[in-house]
Amino acid sequence: MVDVTPADAVPPAEVGEMELYHPHSWWTKYVFSQDAKVIAIQYSATATAIGFVALFLSWLMRLQLGFPGTFDFITPEAYYQFITMHGMIMVIYLLTALFLGGFGNYLIPLMVGARDMVFPYVNMLSYWVYLLAVLVLVASFFAPGGPTGAGWTLYPPQAIMTGTPGGQDWGIILMLSSLILFIIGFTMGGLNYVVTVLQGRTRGMTLMRLPLTVWGIFTATVMALLAFPALFVACVMMLLDRALGTSFFMPAIVEMGQQLQHSGGSPILFQHLFWFFGHPEVYIVALPAFGIVSDLISTHARKNIFGYRMMVWAIIAIGALSFVVWAHHMYVSGMHPYFGFFFATTTLIIAVPTAIKVYNWVLTLWRGDIHLSIPMLFALAFIVTFVNGGLTGLFLGNVVVDVPLSDTMFVVAHFHMVMGVAPILVIFGAIYHWYPKVTGRMLDEALGQFHFWVTFLGAYLIFFPMHYIGLIGVPRRYAELTDMTIMTESAHHLNSFISIMAFLVGFAQMVFLFNLIWSIRHGRDAGGNPWRATTLEWQTPQTPPAHGNFGKELPIVYRWAYDYSVPGAKEDFIPQNVPGSFIPSREPA
Amino acid sequence: MSVILVFLLVIAGFAGWWLSHQRLTAKPWLEQGLAGDFVGLERSALPTAKIGLGVFLAVVGCLFSLFTSAYFMRMGLPDWRPLPLPRLLWLNTGVLVLSSVALQCAVIAARRGQTDMVRLGLATAGLTALAFLIGQLIAWRQLTDDGYLLDSNPANSFFYLITAMHGLHILGGLVGLGRTSIGARTGARPQRLRLGIELCAMYWHFLLFVWLGIFAVLAGWAATFVSICQRLLT
Numbered sequence: 001m002v003d004v005t006p007a008d009a010v011p012p013a014e015v016g017e018m019e020l021y022h023p024h025s026w027w028t029k030y031v032f033s034q035d036a037k038v039i040a041i042q043y044s045a046t047a048t049a050i051g052f053v054a055l056f057l058s059w060l061m062r063l064q065l066g067f068p069g070t071f072d073f074i075t076p077e078a079y080y081q082f083i084t085m086h087g088m089i090m091v092i093y094l095l096t097a098l099f100l101g102g103f104g105n106y107l108i109p110l111m112v113g114a115r116d117m118v119f120p121y122v123n124m125l126s127y128w129v130y131l132l133a134v135l136v137l138v139a140s141f142f143a144p145g146g147p148t149g150a151g152w153t154l155y156p157p158q159a160i161m162t163g164t165p166g167g168q169d170w171g172i173i174l175m176l177s178s179l180i181l182f183i184i185g186f187t188m189g190g191l192n193y194v195v196t197v198l199q200g201r202t203r204g205m206t207l208m209r210l211p212l213t214v215w216g217i218f219t220a221t222v223m224a225l226l227a228f229p230a231l232f233v234a235c236v237m238m239l240l241d242r243a244l245g246t247s248f249f250m251p252a253i254v255e256m257g258q259q260l261q262h263s264g265g266s267p268i269l270f271q272h273l274f275w276f277f278g279h280p281e282v283y284i285v286a287l288p289a290f291g292i293v294s295d296l297i298s299t300h301a302r303k304n305i306f307g308y309r310m311m312v313w314a315i316i317a318i319g320a321l322s323f324v325v326w327a328h329h330m331y332v333s334g335m336h337p338y339f340g341f342f343f344a345t346t347t348l349i350i351a352v353p354t355a356i357k358v359y360n361w362v363l364t365l366w367r368g369d370i371h372l373s374i375p376m377l378f379a380l381a382f383i384v385t386f387v388n389g390g391l392t393g394l395f396l397g398n399v400v401v402d403v404p405l406s407d408t409m410f411v412v413a414h415f416h417m418v419m420g421v422a423p424i425l426v427i428f429g430a431i432y433h434w435y436p437k438v439t440g441r442m443l444d445e446a447l448g449q450f451h452f453w454v455t456f457l458g459a460y461l462i463f464f465p466m467h468y469i470g471l472i473g474v475p476r477r478y479a480e481l482t483d484m485t486i487m488t489e490s491a492h493h494l495n496s497f498i499s500i501m502a503f504l505v506g507f508a509q510m511v512f513l514f515n516l517i518w519s520i521r522h523g524r525d526a527g528g529n530p531w532r533a534t535t536l537e538w539q540t541p542q543t544p545p546a547h548g549n550f551g552k553e554l555p556i557v558y559r560w561a562y563d564y565s566v567p568g569a570k571e572d573f574i575p576q577n578v579p580g581s582f583i584p585s586r587e588p589a
Numbered sequence: 590m591s592v593i594l595v596f597l598l599v600i601a602g603f604a605g606w607w608l609s610h611q612r613l614t615a616k617p618w619l620e621q622g623l624a625g626d627f628v629g630l631e632r633s634a635l636p637t638a639k640i641g642l643g644v645f646l647a648v649v650g651c652l653f654s655l656f657t658s659a660y661f662m663r664m665g666l667p668d669w670r671p672l673p674l675p676r677l678l679w680l681n682t683g684v685l686v687l688s689s690v691a692l693q694c695a696v697i698a699a700r701r702g703q704t705d706m707v708r709l710g711l712a713t714a715g716l717t718a719l720a721f722l723i724g725q726l727i728a729w730r731q732l733t734d735d736g737y738l739l740d741s742n743p744a745n746s747f748f749y750l751i752t753a754m755h756g757l758h759i760l761g762g763l764v765g766l767g768r769t770s771i772g773a774r775t776g777a778r779p780q781r782l783r784l785g786i787e788l789c790a791m792y793w794h795f796l797l798f799v800w801l802g803i804f805a806v807l808a809g810w811a812a813t814f815v816s817i818c819q820r821l822l823t
Contacts, residue, residue, distance in 0.1 A: 118637050118641065119641060187645075187648055191641055191644055191645055191648075194644050195637060195640055195641045195644060198632065198633065198640055199632045199633065199637040199640060200632070201632060203623065204623050206611070206612070206615070206617075207608075207611045207612075207613070208611070208612060208613065208615045208617045209617050222604075225644070225647070225648050225651075226597065226600065226647070226648070226651050229648060229651045229652040229655055230593075230655050232652065232655075233652065233655045233656055233659060236750070236754075237659065237750070240739075240746065240750065244739055244740055245740040246739060246740045246743070246746040247668075247740070247743055247746070248659070248663065248743065248746060248747075261740070263668055264666055264667065264668030264669075264743065265663075265666075265743070266662065266663060266666055269659060269662050269663060272590055272662070273655065273659060276590065276593070276655075304618060308617060308618065309613070309614070309615075309616070312613065313613065316608070320601060323594075323597055324594075556623065558621055558622050558623060559617075559620075559621045559622075560617035560618055560620075562618070563618075579621075579622065580621050580622055
């Protein structure tokens with residue numbers, strides 16, 4: 001092992017130590033904790049729990065789609081409620097919360113060499129507000145009328161009308177309140193992530209020495225801070241429309257023979273606000289995944305990341321461009337053709353930095369010493385899945401192709417591949433990668449192999465046929481399609497097949513959950529740095545890292561995060577905190 | 590959506606300026622050690638709390654830009670009937686300016702170490718901000734008495750919504766100001782007190798700026814200004 005405590009090489013510290021909050025009791029240590037690592041675990045556990053609810057909802061939907069008419073309890077109203085809650089939970093309460101609240105909280109302070117987030121108290125509040133948002137969301141399942149069934153985009157006017165489940169009951173009110181709470185909580189956390197990267201970096205950690213994971217999470221957080229207000233505005237205005245009878249979004253409308261008191265509002269205004277948040281949201285989820293996957297590939301291929309600078313620039317470019325493409329979700333809303341042309345162009349331009357990233361991942365693998373560990377398997381699966389999902393995105397980015405496909409299952413298949421499966425694969429890879437740091441034990445390898453292969457192959461068996469179903473014209477958003485001429489017998493068979501695969505993949509997640517819990521006690525002892533990685537989180541004196549992360553002295557960074565297989569060095573990795581003169585060479589000079 | 594895009598362009602310009610000072614063209618794989626080149630690439634000399642507040646204000650700015658964007662888009666629809674703004678808003682604006690000035694005086698006094706002036710400045714700022722909020726409530730009352738209800742026209746809805754949002758932000762600021770004032774009474778460390786007052790002042794000036802912006806929008810001057818610009822350009 002490389003000696004990681006070069007005591008005499010440390011120049012006097014110029015960076016003042018931060019004031020760290022020290023817990024006094026069990027409550028402040030484990031429950032109302034201000035330690036980012038504990039908050040990260042709280043965030044992750046809550047997000048995973050609510051994520052399993054969403055998984056269960058997707059099973060119920062697949063029961064209905066695969067075997068229509070068999071299950072009486074799934075009424076069309078219930079089906080819409082399942083769709084809505086599944087989408088909303090997965091996109092916001094699982095993916096956003098897990099990537100930024102979970103991985104962001106755990107990895108940012110450790111990776112930049114800080115003792116904690118810069119505003120620990122606000123960080124703690126962030127989690128509790130998030131938990132409150134989740135509870136309000138869950139409460140809507142038990143409210144009279146059930147949760148909202150407006151579709152995850154909550155488009156008015158239907159979202160707050162009688163025909164929609166929860167529209168005139170509590171469902172939509174609880175949904176909007178929960179989102180408002182989520183955004184308030186996220187803003188508190190987001191401030192921490194951004195300012196910690198700006199101000200919490202240890203000596204020598206310049207921006208260009210940050211691991212790409214931090215770059216991804218940092219840029220995604222900046223985007224989220226600027227994009228979530230749009231959802232906030234949309235939610236507040238819709239809440240007023242629903243509760244106080246204003247007409248921000250509600251046009252004059254006759255409902256069941258009754259003229260409603262609304263008049264003149266613009267549903268398109270809501271769509272603009274929603275997608276001004278909604279499109280950056282895709283990259284808020286994707287950018288941390290990009291960053292994490294870069295680190296996984298580099299570490300497990302024992303090779304420096306190819307084109308680090310390009311990777312950083314691409315992350316920044318994607319972050320900036322993602323704010324000017326939102327209307328490509330609204331091609332079918334009847335917009336001016338020139339607008340469609342503009343947004344199609346910007347959409348296709350995003351493919352350039354994204355393609356740069358894909359090429360760089362592949363070139364990092366090229367001639368690498370590839371270890372097919374579980375994190376690496378998930379990272380490779382991500383690249384394939386992301387390319388597949390991204391290519392159908394190029395189809396849908398063009399107005400003329402989007403218009404006929406927009407309301408079909410093709411779109412469902414596309415965004416599940418690119419925004420559902422791909423980031424989830426990264427989350428799994430990242431959990432297998434960092435679990436040893438969080439718990440000190442490895443996850444079980446055999447269960448991991450099972451989990452990976454069933455999830456990866458199963459996801460393809462679910463979503464590839466779905467593209468075909470979409471291409472023959474099967475529309476999305478319908479609970480029952482049995483009597484339509486478009487539903488050929490083969491389409492029915494495919495639907496049943498997809499459903500069975502969905503149950504199988506869901507089952508694999510139960511195995512994963514079991515592995516997570518079982519390995520806390522029974523996993524193989526991991527040691528401090530099982531993957532022989534260079535980044536700072538693996539160089540902590542204790543595993544799991546203790547309160548304050550780095551013991552007495554903060555680490556000092558002498559090199560970038562990707563010194564793998566450096567020619568001449570004895571080990572195939574050099575941690576970031578090892579100065580040049582301390583690298584043992586293969587042949588003593 | 591043009592207002593929010595312009596706002597984001599400003600943010601992007603600022604981020605670009607900052608990034609351009611971070612040597613993004615460096616080749617980190619060739620550079621080892623703690624060379625002197627890294628001076629200025631580490632954390633900023635500004636207090637962390639100030640940077641945190643700055644980021645938060647960017648988010649707040651984003652929020653109000655989005656409300657303004659929505660305002661302009663909704664305004665174009667035929668059922669829009671602008672409401673007459675109460676004269677009282679002018680007085681309220683004056684009171685809010687006074688509040689900002691008082692806080693700025695407190696900042697200057699804190700830099701000079703004049704404790705009495707600090708307390709006076711903080712108290713004046715707090716009272717005038719409260720007076721502003723009460724003034725806004727009276728303005729609401731006048732409007733409802735004249736029959737301009739929240740749900741009777743979108744212009745009214747926007748007026749109540751945006752002023753309420755701004756008022757809530759002032760209210761949140763008052764909590765911070767209250768904590769700082771308690772610190773000033775109980776004799777907190779001068780360094781910390783000064784920072785607290787500076788943060789309050791920063792927030793106050795920003796909210797004043799936001800108020801002037803939304804006042805211009807609600808009164809219709811902003812729309813007139815934009816249409817004049819458009820005519821000049823075409």
